[in-house]
Amino acid sequence: MKCSKCGAEIPEGAKFCTECGTKISEEAAVHETPPVQQEAEQLIYTINKNNGNNPKVNPPAPKGAAFKTFRLVLGIISIILFLIVSLQSCVAGAANALSSNGEVSGSAGFLLAICMLIAGIVTICLKKKQTTAAYLVPAGFYIVGALLAAANVGSYSDLGIWAVLASIFGALHVLFMFRSKNTKALISIIVPIVIVVIICMFVGISGSGTKDAGNKNTKNTENKTTSSTEKENETAANDTAKTPETKSDSTAKPEPDPDVPAEYKAALTKAASYSDMMHMSKAGIYHQLTSEYGEQFPAEAAQYAVDNLNADWNANALAKAKSYSDTMHMSKLGIYNQLISENGEQFTAEEAQYAMDNLKADWNANALAKAKDYQESMAMSVEAIREQLTSEYGEQFTAEEADYAISNLN
Numbered sequence: 001m002k003c004s005k006c007g008a009e010i011p012e013g014a015k016f017c018t019e020c021g022t023k024i025s026e027e028a029a030v031h032e033t034p035p036v037q038q039e040a041e042q043l044i045y046t047i048n049k050n051n052g053n054n055p056k057v058n059p060p061a062p063k064g065a066a067f068k069t070f071r072l073v074l075g076i077i078s079i080i081l082f083l084i085v086s087l088q089s090c091v092a093g094a095a096n097a098l099s100s101n102g103e104v105s106g107s108a109g110f111l112l113a114i115c116m117l118i119a120g121i122v123t124i125c126l127k128k129k130q131t132t133a134a135y136l137v138p139a140g141f142y143i144v145g146a147l148l149a150a151a152n153v154g155s156y157s158d159l160g161i162w163a164v165l166a167s168i169f170g171a172l173h174v175l176f177m178f179r180s181k182n183t184k185a186l187i188s189i190i191v192p193i194v195i196v197v198i199i200c201m202f203v204g205i206s207g208s209g210t211k212d213a214g215n216k217n218t219k220n221t222e223n224k225t226t227s228s229t230e231k232e233n234e235t236a237a238n239d240t241a242k243t244p245e246t247k248s249d250s251t252a253k254p255e256p257d258p259d260v261p262a263e264y265k266a267a268l269t270k271a272a273s274y275s276d277m278m279h280m281s282k283a284g285i286y287h288q289l290t291s292e293y294g295e296q297f298p299a300e301a302a303q304y305a306v307d308n309l310n311a312d313w314n315a316n317a318l319a320k321a322k323s324y325s326d327t328m329h330m331s332k333l334g335i336y337n338q339l340i341s342e343n344g345e346q347f348t349a350e351e352a353q354y355a356m357d358n359l360k361a362d363w364n365a366n367a368l369a370k371a372k373d374y375q376e377s378m379a380m381s382v383e384a385i386r387e388q389l390t391s392e393y394g395e396q397f398t399a400e401e402a403d404y405a406i407s408n409l410n
Contacts, residue, residue: 070176071127074169075138078120085162086113092159108152109159115145116166123173135177142170164200264304267297271305279319281339282306283346314354317347321355329369332356333396367397367405375409382406 003010003017010017086109093106119141126134149163171193267289274280274288288294289302297305317339324330324338338344339352347355367389374380374388388394389402397405 068127070172071123074172075120075122075124075127078116078123078142078169081162081165082113082117082120085109085116088158089113108149109162112145112149112159112162112166115141115148116169119145119169132177135173139170139173139177142166142173146170167198167200260304261301263297264301267295267301267305268308270295270297271302271309272311275309275311275316279316279323281316281320281345281347281351282309282311282313285309287346313347313351317345317351317355318358320345320347321352321359322361325359325361325366329366329373331366331395331397331401332359332361332363335359337396363397363401364404367395367401368408370395370397371402371405371409382409385409 002008003020003022006017006020006022008017008020089106089109089112091106092109119138122141123138126137143166146163146166149159149166152159271285271289274285280288286302286306289297289305290299295302321335321339324335330338336352336356339347339355340349370389371385374385380388386402386406389397389405390399
């Protein structure tokens with residue numbers, strides 16, 4: 001203790017200063033600060049100085065600060081993706097409407113875009129909230145939109161990518177929720193992964209189903225065309241059966257051979273059916289046997305079938321020519337070209353010529369039937385009909401046959 005007047009040291013317990021005699025009072029006394037307390041005060045002063053003279057030290061960053069930043073970024077990205085996905089979806093929807101394919105991928109994409117927009121806005125607005133609802137509401141919109149899109153990918157191939165991306169955003173929100181609640185690390189990682197995997201599976205199944213449906217539609221279209229051709233040929237076969245010159249079967253039934261593979265035998269049986277019922281050419285039967293939209297036999301089995309088929313190709317060509325004359329009223333040259341065409345019957349030139357030489361047809365009557373058809377169904381003028389009948393790219397009748405037809409029109 002020191003004297004308040006002279007500053008001299010005063011023994012403990014003394015009531016007067018030994019130097020100046022001043023009476024010591026408790027109020028006037030200046031107590032010496034212990035060394036330990038001095039060091040503590042110096043440390044506090046240094047800390048305050050380093051913190052801008054603020055007597056309180058800044059607290060550590062809150063636990064969810066990183067999550068807030070991530071959620072803000074996800075929200076902004078979601079709004080940008082809304083613009084991209086909605087634009088693509090409008091284009092996809094217009095394409096679906098024009099092609100009349102029955103797909104709803106455009107509508108599904110637009111719904112996904114709306115879900116992403118809502119989720120993005122909610123994420124930004126609630127980025128400071130650490131409640132369960134603040135995480136689950138946007139996650140729900142992301143996942144629902146992803147499921148709708150994944151189930152309706154269709155021809156809009158990018159929709160699968162957007163669906164997976166939306167599922168990842170939803171999974172991240174679930175992850176943030178678990179981490180903010182101090183959930184076990186294993187659970188907080190496994191659940192988001194499961195969500196993304198499920199969406200990816202949906203996308204894969206939807207894409208595979210669309211591809212199969214597309215192949216099925218293509219095959220059905222081809223089958224309808226083939227069925228129509230079969231009906232015409234069966235009609236022609238029935239008409240031909242009434243004529244003595246083509247009455248007998250042109251194909252002998254193949255003899256069974258135990259050493260030949262079963263598939264080869266099946267191909268030979270099918271080839272005989274095409275020859276007997278539809279009077280097809282050798283090349284035409286081979287193509288039908290190997291076609292992806294036909295019988296789908298291996299090339300070796302199809303080759304065995306046509307090589308071992310006992311068919312009269314000349315008779316088949318004649319029956320086919322009679323069918324074209326009776327049902328379609330074609331000209332002689334038109335039938336010949338159809339018989340040898342690569343996209344037609346695929347008979348050889350010799351087989352087609354045999355058919356033309358032996359076909360009993362009234363070409364004038366055929367020309368007249370064609371002229372009436374043009375007049376009644378297309379309302380063409382007389383000169384236009386004449387030109388169509390004789391044109392190289394039209395019916396290919398002779399000038400005399402066309403004149404007969406024109407002179408006998410009503």
